[in-house]
Amino acid sequence: MLNYILGRLLTFIPTFIGVTLISFSFIRALPGDPIQVMAGERGVSEARYAELAAQYGFDQPIYIQFWDYLTGVLQGDLGTSFVTKRPVWDEFFALFPATLELSFFAMLFAVLLGLPAGVIAAVNRGKLFDRALMSTALVGYSMPIFWWALLLIIVFSGNLQWTPVSGRIDLLYYFPNPTGFMIIDSLASGQKGAFASAVRHLVLPTIVLGTIPLAVIARQTRSAMLEVLGEDYIRTARAKGMSPGRINGIHALRNALIPVVTVIGLSVGTLLAGAILTETIFSWPGIGKWMVDSIFRRDYPVVQGGLLLIAVMVMIVNLTVDMLYGVINPKIRKR
Amino acid sequence: MDDALSAEAEMVHERPGRLREFWFYFRENRGALFGLAIFAVFAFLAVFGPWVAPHDATQQFRGATLQPPVWQDGGTWNHILGTDPLGRDMLSRLIVGARFSFFVGVFVVTIAATGGIIIGLIAGFSPRWVDSIIMRIMDIVLAFPSLLLALVLVAILGPSLTNAMIAIAIVLQPHYVRLTRASVLSERQKDYVTSARVAGAGTLRLMFVTVLPNCLAPIIVQAALSFSTAILDAAALGFLGMGAQPPTPEWGTMLAEAREFILRAWWVVTFPGLAILVTVLAINLMGDGLRDALDPKLKRS
Numbered sequence: 001m002l003n004y005i006l007g008r009l010l011t012f013i014p015t016f017i018g019v020t021l022i023s024f025s026f027i028r029a030l031p032g033d034p035i036q037v038m039a040g041e042r043g044v045s046e047a048r049y050a051e052l053a054a055q056y057g058f059d060q061p062i063y064i065q066f067w068d069y070l071t072g073v074l075q076g077d078l079g080t081s082f083v084t085k086r087p088v089w090d091e092f093f094a095l096f097p098a099t100l101e102l103s104f105f106a107m108l109f110a111v112l113l114g115l116p117a118g119v120i121a122a123v124n125r126g127k128l129f130d131r132a133l134m135s136t137a138l139v140g141y142s143m144p145i146f147w148w149a150l151l152l153i154i155v156f157s158g159n160l161q162w163t164p165v166s167g168r169i170d171l172l173y174y175f176p177n178p179t180g181f182m183i184i185d186s187l188a189s190g191q192k193g194a195f196a197s198a199v200r201h202l203v204l205p206t207i208v209l210g211t212i213p214l215a216v217i218a219r220q221t222r223s224a225m226l227e228v229l230g231e232d233y234i235r236t237a238r239a240k241g242m243s244p245g246r247i248n249g250i251h252a253l254r255n256a257l258i259p260v261v262t263v264i265g266l267s268v269g270t271l272l273a274g275a276i277l278t279e280t281i282f283s284w285p286g287i288g289k290w291m292v293d294s295i296f297r298r299d300y301p302v303v304q305g306g307l308l309l310i311a312v313m314v315m316i317v318n319l320t321v322d323m324l325y326g327v328i329n330p331k332i333r334k335r
Numbered sequence: 336m337d338d339a340l341s342a343e344a345e346m347v348h349e350r351p352g353r354l355r356e357f358w359f360y361f362r363e364n365r366g367a368l369f370g371l372a373i374f375a376v377f378a379f380l381a382v383f384g385p386w387v388a389p390h391d392a393t394q395q396f397r398g399a400t401l402q403p404p405v406w407q408d409g410g411t412w413n414h415i416l417g418t419d420p421l422g423r424d425m426l427s428r429l430i431v432g433a434r435f436s437f438f439v440g441v442f443v444v445t446i447a448a449t450g451g452i453i454i455g456l457i458a459g460f461s462p463r464w465v466d467s468i469i470m471r472i473m474d475i476v477l478a479f480p481s482l483l484l485a486l487v488l489v490a491i492l493g494p495s496l497t498n499a500m501i502a503i504a505i506v507l508q509p510h511y512v513r514l515t516r517a518s519v520l521s522e523r524q525k526d527y528v529t530s531a532r533v534a535g536a537g538t539l540r541l542m543f544v545t546v547l548p549n550c551l552a553p554i555i556v557q558a559a560l561s562f563s564t565a566i567l568d569a570a571a572l573g574f575l576g577m578g579a580q581p582p583t584p585e586w587g588t589m590l591a592e593a594r595e596f597i598l599r600a601w602w603v604v605t606f607p608g609l610a611i612l613v614t615v616l617a618i619n620l621m622g623d624g625l626r627d628a629l630d631p632k633l634k635r636s
Contacts, residue, residue, distance in 0.1 A: 011471070018475035029491050135366075138623075142615040144567055146574045147590060147608025150597055154605075158598045273480035277571055291483065292575060295490045307487055311478040318478075 008322055015315060017070070023308035024069045027300050028062075078305035083297055088305030092287060097180025098168060099279070099286030103271050105183075105202060106210035111264065114214045118221025118260075123248050125226060133218065140215030145274055149208040149281045156204060163200050166283035170197045209278045213267050220263045224256035231255075258325075265321030269314045360628035367624020373617035380430050381437035388427035389415075392584045396422040401600045417602045419593065425602060428584035429610050435585040436566045436614060439500055443565035444558050446504040451511020452554065456542045458512065459519025470516070473509035481506045485568060489577045496579035499572045506568075507561045514557055518550035552629040559622035563615040570611050586611050 035044065035052050044052070053059045057068055072078070078088040117137075121130040156163045164170070168182045175189035183202065186194035228234065229252055237247045275288035283289065287306060294302035361367055380387060390396075396414070400422040403410045410417060416425040458469040476484070481503075488502035522528060523546065531545045572578035573587030581592055586607040593603035 011474070014471050015474045015478060018471065019478050022475065022479075026487060026491070031491075031493070138366075138619055139612070139616060142563065142567075142612060142619050144570055144587075144608055144611045144615070146571055146587075147604070147611065150590070150594065150604050150608065154597055154601055269477075269480045273482035276480075276482055276486070277574070280575065292486070295486060295577075303487060303490065307479065307483065310480065310483060314480065315478045 019311045020070055023304050024066055026304050079301035081299055081302045083299045088302050092309050095287050095290050099275055101181045102205055105206040109206050109210035110213035110217050114217030115221055118218045121222045122225030137215040137218045140211050145208050146277045152204050163204050168201050205278050205282045209274050221260050224259045228252045228256045268317045357628050361624050364624040366620045370617040370620030377614050380433040384431045384434050388430040390424040390427040392428045392431040404602050416606055419603050432584040432586050439569040440562040440565050442500050443504045444562050447507040448511050448558055451508045452515050455512040455515025458516045473512050476509045494577045499569050499578040503565050503568045514553050522546050522549050556626045559625050563618040
């Protein structure tokens with residue numbers, strides 16, 4: 001087991017260096033000289049150019065530049081935004097809770113609906129409910145979520161006036177944000193209506209971001225359940241006269257959960273890609289919108305740093321899922 | 336000589352049988368047939384769109400901007416699905432737009448699959464250390480959320496449909512590499528490969544003639560799935576302004592242009608997205624049918 005964990009950790013290091021190399025190359029791969037880009041249309045004098053080049057280390061050989069970048073990254077130095085002049089690291093962690101909150105509720109939505117739906121479909125295999133559910137899941141899986149978001153806005157914000165179109169909370173409310181989770185902070189603030197406002201802002205983005213994971217989880221749960229339901233020990237349990245609810249809910253579901261948990265863990269990347277679109281449409285101030293805005297603003301240090309942080313985050317989650325999977329399922333460990 | 340001839344005759348005899356078997360299983364799946372039918376219409380429009388469309392996709396009817404579809408008050412048969420803010424016929428734009436999405440799918444799948452299969456074969460047949468290096472590189476690409484990496488690549492290359500397609504192809508490629516390598520590694524152990532090697536087949540022949548045909552089933556399924564992913568991602572990039580540029584009637588770009596009219600004219604937002612959804616859904620239905628027909632392990636489930 002220890003060998004397995006160490007082995008997985010060892011593959012993390014080259015991947016991390018590679019990811020750093022990609023984010024390092026990003027600024028250098030852009031057309032044009034980075035300092036000219038930074039200076040904008042006004043241009044820059046010869047002396048100032050040399051000064052800036054020295055400041056950013058562009059006058060060094062490329063491998064030294066990379067070494068400096070790598071050591072900087074390991075110390076939490078990801079550069080400074082061109083636009084706000086704040087460290088990229090600080091900006092990222094100021095906005096990250098918003099994305100985390102949205103992703104958390106999207107995943108909760110997907111699991112709470114997808115798991116039971118998949119189980120019920122598997123138990124009623126081939127019946128009308130199963131077919132209807134699986135067709136719906138396939139539609140959800142094929143959904144262009146940016147369009148789905150617009151449709152929901154037309155219906156729920158436009159026609160019904162139930163939900164606001166953008167943001168995390170009405171501008172009326174202002175309170176400190178110690179946890180970064182608007183839902184918790186609005187409740188803690190004790191202001192009347194703040195919590196309701198936060199919830200109403202959260203509903204549509206949650207549904208939009210949760211749709212594809214919901215479809216994936218429902219499909220995965222169904223197929224995992226079908227596989228388990230065909231096993232001998234289920235037949236034994238049935239022969240013993242155990243109630244169907246107990247068989248399906250406890251014996252089968254527990255074993256079917258293993259692949260489902262993996263899918264949930266591995267959809268973090270999908271979730272972040274979805275957050276780019278969802279946050280942009282709903283003006284949700286998280287890292288997805290931050291990345292898109294920075295690309296449009298040509299705020300390259302932010303794009304570079306954000307790219308790296310997001311990739312490292314995905315890698316850490318995947319690594320954790322891999323290891324947990326190794327703990328749950330001993331077959332995986334040796335290979 | 337004789338042997339070779341009879342072997343060839345046998346192959347000719349066998350091929351239609353396999354195709355018929357495939358069709359037998361594919362036909363079982365009604366959803367897949369439905370998807371195939373829609374996909375056929377989509378492919379037809381992609382080729383003949385400009386001749387089928389009632390109007391020119393860029394012609395602006397200045398007197399009829401934001402006209403609703405025919406079944407609503409103010410709609411006319413001249414513009415069945417209404418017009419957009421510039422007075423362009425929605426139906427015509429959607430029909431002509433089919434070719435962009437179709438082209439995106441074909442281009443991306445061709446590039447990603449060809450590159451992925453070749454790299455995967457190399458990884459599967461190389462000594463361990465080369466294999467490790469290749470797979471680590473693929474891990475690196477896979478560590479980035481696909482849409483984010485595509486966005487950043489487009490930021491480097493400049494926003495256009497071609498660059499969006501290149502970016503998406505790069506992002507989707509590692510899936511083919513992993514899939515090909517995995518099948519190659521399991522096929523390589525089998526006796527028929529050993530006997531081919533003993534008979535004197537070179538590495539290239541082993542790779543492409545002996546092993547590759549037996550690895551194709553999962554790759555074909557993956558191709559169908561990434562065809563739809565490519566369409567979705569290209570539309571998403573277009574929607575973010577990083578894909579096809581206006582006035583191209585690409586569906587995602589049309590959605591982006593229509594965004595500000597979302598509460599005034601539902602049709603300019605609804606139809607392009609519906610077109611994307613129906614196309615992607617049809618391809619995914621087909622992909623499910625392909626998987627059932629090609630993968631004997633899943634045939635009964």
